[in-house]
Amino acid sequence: MTGKTPAKQTIGEKLKRHRKANRLTQEQLAERADLSIEIVRKLEQNVRRSTSLATLHALARALNVPTTALMGDAAEAAARAEPDHRPLSLAAIRRVVAPVRGLNGTLLTLPAGDPPTLDVLTGRLRAVDRTYQRNNYAEALSVLPPLLADVRAAVDIANDRDRPDAYALLARTQHLTGNLLIQLRAGDLAQTALTGALDAARQCGNEDVAATVVQGMCWLLMRQGRLAEAAELATATADQVEPRFSRATPTQLAAWGWLLVAGAAAYARDNQPGVAADLVDAAQAAAVRIGERAPEPGHLMMVGGFDSGRVQMARVENAAVAGDPGRVLDLARLVPAGPTPVGSSWQRHRLDVAWAHAQRREHGDATAVLVELRHLAPAWLRQQRYAREIVNVISDGRRRAMTEDLADLASVVGYTP
Template sequence: MSAPSVGERLQSVRKRRGLTQRELAQASGISVSLIRQLEQGVRDDTRLETARKLAVALRVRTSELIVRPDADGADPSTVEQWTRVRRALERRPSGQPSELPTVKGVDEVLSREAVPLYRKTRWADLALIFPTLLRDIDLLADEGPQTRSLRFRLLYMVGTVLTQTRQFQAAELALQRAQDSATGRLENAAVVNTMAWMLIRQGRLAETRDLATRWADDIEPKMSKATLDDLAAWGMLLIRISTSAVRDNRPGEAEDTMRYARTAAVAMGYEYAPHADYLRTFGPTTWHFKRAENLMVVDRPDRVIAMADREPKSGRQVTASNRNRHRLDVANAHVRLRQYPEAFDILRGIRRDNPEWLPHQRYAREVMGKIVDRRRTLTPEMRDLADFLGLPY
C-alpha cells in the first residue's frame, strides 16, 4: 500500500479537527483554492512554509502533513546538463590515460577554477569541469592525507552544487563519498551539515533534526578552548536544527538552538571558512541571515525588513547562496507588506548577480507568483522575469 499523499493527510487531519476547507483557510491564511487543489490531488506538493501554516492551524507537526519525495526535484534540462557528472560519480575511470594527473595539478584546477566558479554560482561551467576533476581524483595513485583532503574538497563541492540544483540522489552519493575521504570529525560534520540542508530541501524535517542534533551534541566545543573551526562547524549544525524545527512547528526548540548558534557566531566575531574552504563559511552574518529566515517562516515580515537594515559589517565572505536566500526572504517580506516594486527590484538584482542560482529556487517562483497575482498589470521586465523563472501561465 502506497503512503498517503499530502492532500490525503491534509484532508484526514482537517476532518479530525472538525474544520471545513473554508475554516481551515481562515485559520491558516492559505487560500481555499490551494487547500482544495491539494485535497483533490490537483497539486501533489507544496512549499514547507505553506505546509507549516496549515500544520499550525491544525495543531500538528509539519512533518505529519508532508510526504518524503521519491524523486529528485530537478527540472529535465538540469538533469540532462549534469549527466556526465553523475556518471563520473558512479563509475571509476576505465583504461589508462596517456598522462597521469598529479595532486598539485588537480589542486590548482579545483582552487583556481572550480572555487571561483562556485563563488559566482556558475553551475553550467562547473557541470563541464567536474567530470574531468572527478576522473582525475580517482586516478591519483597516492592515498596520503593531501590526496584525501583534495578528494574530500572536490566531492563536498560536487555534493553541495547537486543539492543546490535539487539532484538529491546524486548529491547523496557525492556526500557519502566525501565522508569516506574526510580526514577528521570537523570535515565529517561539514558533510553532515550539507546532508541536513539536503533533507530540509526535501521536506524531511524530523530526519534533519535527528541527524544535526546527534552531530552537534558530539562536536559541541568547550567555549574556553574552542577554535574558529570548532565554532563554525558547531554553529552551522545548530542552524540546521533551528531551521528544521521552525518549519516543523517547534518554535521553542527553534529559538533555543538559534540562540546557541548566536553564541558561536558572536565568539567568532567575523565570517570564517575552516581551512579557507568557502563552502563552510559561518559567522555573525550567516547567523543574521538564518535568523531572518526563521522570522519569515513564522510570518514576521516587519522584523525581516528591520533585520535587512542591520546586516553585520563582517558579511563580505558570506556564501552567495546564503546571501541570495536572505534576499529572497526580504523580497517575500516586501510582498507580505504589499510593497511589490521593492520585492521585484530584489528579484531583478539576484538575477543580475547570480542568474544560474535563481531558477533552481522554488521560493523565488513563489515570490514572483505573488507579485504577478496581486498586480493589475505587469511591466515588460516583470513578464520577462516570470518567464525566466518558469511561472505557469
C-alpha cells in the same frame, strides 16, 4: 502469521484527519492558513496529490502540528516539484560521481598517467570553489569532473603519510560536487556525491571535514522534504562535535555553527520555532567566539563563510518560514551588506526579503530585490522555486499588466501567469 502492510496515507487524508481533530471546517482552515479554499479541497480530495513545502507549512501552522505530520506518500514529489530547468548537461559529472565498475570492482575508465600533486589539486579545488560561489555553474560543472577523477587517482597512489590529506581533499571535492548538484536539482546524484564525501572524511579521520559534509547532507534532506531526518542528523552531529570554547579553533567552531544553522532551518520548517530559535542562539555564540579569528587560509566556503551575519540571516529565514513579513524586514536591517563569501546564503536571504515585501504588497520593492538577484546570480535564480512563488504573489497582487522587469523575472524562474 502474515499481515498486510498498512497503506500509506496521502497528504489529503492526513490533512483531513488533523483538520477534523481541530474541529475546523475546510473554510476555517483555509482562512487560518491564509490559503484559498480550493487548495484545501483539492488536497483533501486527492485531486492535488502534491503541493509545495511552503503550503504544507502554512497548513501545519494553522493546525499546530509539525509539517512532517502532513506529509504523505507524495511528500518528496511535493518538495521537489521544481520548474524543469535543465540548461546544463550532467553527463560528464555523472560519470565521475557514479562511475561504472566491472565484475572485479575495477573502474571501466581509468585516468591516463599520474595525477598532479596534492598541492596542485588543492589549488584547483580552491579555484572551482570560488567559481561556484560566483554562481558560475556552467564553468564549475565543466571543471569538477576532471578534478574529481584526478583526486580519486591521487588517493589510489598516496603513500601512508599522504593518505589522510588525500582523503580529506577527496571529501572536500565530493562535498563541493554535491552542493553544485543540489543547486542543479539533481538530488539523487547529489546524495551519491555527499555519501562518498562522508566516506572519504571518515577515511581521513578529520571530524571537522566530516561535520561540514553532514551539513551539506542536511541541506539535501530538506530539499527532499525529509525535515525530521535533517533536523535529527544536524543536531546529533552537532552534539557529537561540540567544541570546548576555551580551546576550540575557528574551524571547529564554524563547522559546529553550520550544523546548528542547518538544524534550525529544518526545525523551523517542521513547525517547531522554539527549537529553531534555541539552535540559532547557540550558533550565534559560536560566531561571537570566532570573532575576528578567521579560519586558516584556503578553507572552502562551508568554513570560511560562517559569522554573525550568517546567523542573523538564519533569524530572518526563520521569521519568513513562520510567515511574519514585518519581522523579516526588521531583522534583515541587522544583516551586513552583501554579497557574502557564501554566495548562495546571501542570495537566499535576499529572497526572504523579497518575499516579505511581496506579502506586504510592496511590489516595487519586491521586484527590485529580484531584479538585483537576476543580475547578480541568474543561474542560481533560475533554480529557485521560492523565487517563482514570489513572482506569483507579485503578479497576482498587481492591478496592472506586468512591468518589463517582472515579465523578464517570470521568464527566468519559469512562472507562467
